Amino acid sequence: MGEVDLSVEVARIRMKNPVMVASGTFGYGEELADLVDLNKLGAIVVKTITLRPRLGNPPPRIVETPSGMLNSIGLQNVGLEEFVSRKMPFLRKLEIPVIVSIGGERPDDYVQLAQELSGVEGVSGLELNISCPNVKRGGMAIGVDPEETYELVWRVRMVTNLPLIVKLTPNAADVTEIARAAVDAGAEAISLVNTFLAMAVDVERRRPMLSTITGGLSGPAIRPIAVRMVWQVAQSVEVPVIGMGGIMSWRDAMEFLIVGASAVAVGTANLIDPTAPIKVIEGIESYLKRHGFSSVREVIGSLETTPKKRR
Numbered sequence: 001m002g003e004v005d006l007s008v009e010v011a012r013i014r015m016k017n018p019v020m021v022a023s024g025t026f027g028y029g030e031e032l033a034d035l036v037d038l039n040k041l042g043a044i045v046v047k048t049i050t051l052r053p054r055l056g057n058p059p060p061r062i063v064e065t066p067s068g069m070l071n072s073i074g075l076q077n078v079g080l081e082e083f084v085s086r087k088m089p090f091l092r093k094l095e096i097p098v099i100v101s102i103g104g105e106r107p108d109d110y111v112q113l114a115q116e117l118s119g120v121e122g123v124s125g126l127e128l129n130i131s132c133p134n135v136k137r138g139g140m141a142i143g144v145d146p147e148e149t150y151e152l153v154w155r156v157r158m159v160t161n162l163p164l165i166v167k168l169t170p171n172a173a174d175v176t177e178i179a180r181a182a183v184d185a186g187a188e189a190i191s192l193v194n195t196f197l198a199m200a201v202d203v204e205r206r207r208p209m210l211s212t213i214t215g216g217l218s219g220p221a222i223r224p225i226a227v228r229m230v231w232q233v234a235q236s237v238e239v240p241v242i243g244m245g246g247i248m249s250w251r252d253a254m255e256f257l258i259v260g261a262s263a264v265a266v267g268t269a270n271l272i273d274p275t276a277p278i279k280v281i282e283g284i285e286s287y288l289k290r291h292g293f294s295s296v297r298e299v300i301g302s303l304e305t306t307p308k309k310r311r
């Protein structure tokens with residue numbers, strides 16, 4: 001069997017395969033470098049950074065749920081300065097694109113982060129996290145509102161030439177409306193989904209399982225909803241879509257590619273097995289070979305929805 005071309009281009013970022021790691025589930029890469037050959041990944045998206053370091057929310061902030069997990073980390077991160085001085089020197093040596101996820105409490109934070117990161121060597125693109133459900137200000141509060149989304153993306157677009165990806169929350173009333181607002185304002189790709197606002201209760205103690213009461217649900221439990229949303233968004237915008245939500249195996253990743261995602265991201269699966277993304281890449285490659293495709297691009301958006309002819 002011949003070779004298969006796994007490469008894709010998303011938001012001017014060339015990747016040798018369509019499998020990225022999702023923000024917040026792979027640290028800043030370095031932590032996992034002994035366990036995984038990072039250079040085999042399509043791209044790395046680092047934990048969302050904010051202007052100043054954040055300690056995140058108090059524990060308990062992770063709880064296992066049926067086929068998934070709830071988290072309320074609350075954007076714990078080292079902050080811009082330490083990220084640039086301590087994390088980038090490792091990241092810029094990688095041979096794969098490094099996408100920096102940024103977050104903030106107000107639009108000005110995102111603008112300043114984008115401005116400062118634009119001058120940093122080795123940053124391949126930005127992912128605007130307007131979808132975190134675990135912070136009081138900013139995050140998802142922006143991403144559920146089309147006007148605020150437009151305004152923020154536009155302001156960031158004005159200060160940077162870096163490839164711009166906007167990460168959406170599934171908690172918006174109509175995710176396609178938010179996607180269109182982001183693209184109209186200059187987003188070059190859309191990634192989705194972030195976690196679903198959710199809650200679990202300890203019935204013996206009659207207390208919430210998480211210190212913050214609510215958290216974000218991820219893992220296989222959300223996959224069918226994520227696939228549906230990616231399918232809808234891929235049909236609503238002209239830019240590439242990065243699909244994620246409960247990808248544990250190559251088969252899950254294929255669902256997203258077939259419904260129209262140009263790339264996928266592995267999240268929660270990394271917490272169980274950091275080599276999961278590598279297995280997903282290998283699985284996609286053998287699927288393509290088995291089905292006689294010469295490039296992964298042939299399969300993107302190849303979903304067949306016309307009814308089968310009756311004989």
Ligand SMILES: Cc1cc2nc3c(=O)[nH]c(=O)nc-3n(C[C@H](O)[C@H](O)[C@H](O)COP(=O)(O)O)c2cc1C
Nearest residue numbers: 022023024048129193194218219245246247267268
């Ligand atoms: C522990 C944890 C931390 C996360 N932190 C971030 C983050 O900092 N920024 C972000 O955009 N998404 C964050 N996410 C969301 C993931 O990137 C991803 O969008 C979501 O979990 C759905 O994919 P999955 O079901 O494969 O995990 C986090 C998810 C988890 C489980």
